Amino acid sequence: MHTDDEFDFDVTVVGGGPAGLTSALYTTRLGLDTLVVNRGGGRAAMMRDTHNVIGVGEETSGNEFLQMAREQVESYGADYVRGFVEDAAPLGDDPADGFRVDTGDDEYTTRRLVLATGFSDERPEPPLPRTGMGLHYCLHCDAYMFVDESVYVMGTGDSAAYVAMIMLNFTDEVDILTRGEEPTWSDDTAEMVENHPVDVIHEDITGMSKDDDGWLESFEFEDGTVREYKGGFPMYGSNYQADLADALGLDREDSGEVAVDDHGRTSVEGVYAVGDLTPGHNQIPVAMGEGAKCGIAIHMDLRAFPRSTDDIAELGPVSASDVPAISPDLMATAVAHEGHAAGPRAAAEDVEGEAPADD
Template identity: 35%
Template sequence: MTTDDCIIVGGGPAGLTAAIYLTRFRLRTRLFDCGSSRASWIPCTRNHAGYPEGISGNDLLARMREQADKYGVERQDARVERLTPEDDETFTVHAGDQTYRARTVLLATGVVNHRPRHLTPEVHDPAVARGLLRYCPVCDGYEVTDRKVGVIGTGDHGMREALFLRSYTRDVTLIAPEAEHALDPACAAKLDDAGIARINGPCGGYAIEGHQLAFDTARGRMAFDSVYPALGSRIRSRLAVEAGAKATDEGCLEVDDHQRTTVPGLFAAGDVVKGLDQISHAMGEAGVAATTMRNLLSEQRPLRR
């Protein structure tokens, strides 16, 4: 079995950035992409530097794939099921019914956003494409300036997202996803001070109505220009944790300043490390990880032309 220098798990901005770096370091690099990058859901990002008119997530990913392919990455459309560290400073990677070996591994598996219950794909997907449903106020809060915005969430997390969006528009409503709000007095006081309305759930009956996303609440049917679910996310760190890497209680992988996990030779970059939900941040971490991987391999065996 051929041993790759590097295997990358994840085909989003972090994984593809690492692939570009590693192949340009002239390392034998294989990338596994199961096709679930959250970047593909972005209809148009306008805060990614270098694209003053914005660029869709799919177009950005396509350009990055083309760039990685140009330098010789072995890119495979497959889901990695298991990762096993071996005694001889290599890893065995299991994808489908195939196994692969690598001297180093980078996990760029990201996170999965929790979606509102009862929101079907038939409504969810076109709502995201039209900007009626948004998941990252840091990315696109500017686009909802002076619009009518709903935030589905409660507790401290829901409050913080509603307050963040209040800096863009006066018309923000926080809707509990299931029943009554779970807000302590301090949260409630901050919302009241900001003039943010609070509505109890449950939420359901989602539909696109004209240019708004509408749904049922305890106060009746409501419609918004944009809706932000503030329901948290699931961090896709299982592969690393099962391989022995340490993670926080929330599931974020613990890494050092060079993106090294607690398992030698295993690296991580992007939202699987810290769910900042920013493409630029994920790409920066990937560049650091790839350079460190190259230097580690050079220490083990001189890299010479």
């Protein structure tokens, strides 16, 4: 069995999106040596603007948001590696033995593993507008943009029909574009569509026009008709980035997500999953909340103190030499950080406040 100092890290997070970075933020600030391995890209990185994240304005792009988050996590002492995790596996039969993480170039051992690998959206065939300029993947993020505008929804299944009907809450001009395919939605959904003011356009798209800024203006269809749209939503499903989850034997839901409890624990002890890889709303604030709960749960699982009565009976009382349990590197970073009670900010407040009395 490994001892704590035999591990390279307490926690390794695979994925550098909002969920993964928030997990790393919490584990690092709660005294656990943390590594983030991120291959780059992802759904959040595709955002032209940031919506629904309180305190973050529309002018912030996804890449800017993620860069600020990464810098914040690193400032607290987490390690960040740009790379692709090719394999992850237990080091032994006991979860306490930890895990091996292989990036191809390097190999790390870790006590706990967090998967935040997300999913990618299925894209329809072109012609298509640019993502974020008429092509959008999140109704809850972007419906506000299309209040009182003409909107399309692409797809043939129940999800496409439901999104189209939901958009009637925001605008009275909604079309479903089946792109030449027959609808596959249920009879119940078909009856609902027939009783809502939604047009179903069966002809495929043959061309499109954009305005001078690159935003979608209209689609041209096989029958020669042209319909104007400000934007819309393709609904063709999701590809979960779950190769590592499958290699580790994690249970998955019928719909493809990794099954987790309310704190991100998976069916394999010591492995957690957060964000778009798990069930729930695919929203940045939701992902951040999942990351926070996961980070706190890992802290509670791994923290050295309080030592239980059983452990006291086995190991003896906690001595002064046992504390604190934080690693020397994290301790040095914390003490020097501007957020520390004795850090630069506190020193600045001392300067601005009342001068100390003379001896």
